[in-house]
Amino acid sequence: MRVSIALSVALMLAVTAAQAMTVDAKALARFDASYVKCEAQFPDMRGHRDEAYLSLWKVRLDDTARAQLAAVRKGATYQAERRRVAKGSAKGAAAAASSPLEQQCHALWGEAQRAMKSKAKP
Secondary structure, X not given: OHXXXXXXXXXXXXXXXXXXXXXXXXXHHHHHHHHHHHXXXXXXXXXXXXXXXXXXXXXXXXXXXXXXXXXXXXXXXXXXXXXXXXXXXXXXXXXHHHHHHHHHHHHHHHHHHHHHHHHHOO
16 A cells, blocks of 8 residues: 555656746757757767757656647747847857856766666666
């Protein structure tokens, strides 16, 4: 009896957390711009953008989450922020910024890999 109650509560919390996920369009646009730079330095990261983003929030990548991210990326707020970030990047970045970027890419990729491993476990 106690096990089923605990399981029910855990399931309700998991469902509530997944449903409650909201994506900040501006933050996603900035994340995507940074992730492109990481992909350029670390080819293993290519193709895992959504999974890496969701791993930061401890959310698993599924069709619902993928659709939500796609919808946000089509929105006006995301597009405007993406243009703003691109304009700022076009002005040029300091060469010294590559070291912190490299550290951030490593940290992000490590977190994404942990999330992918936990997803693979039954």
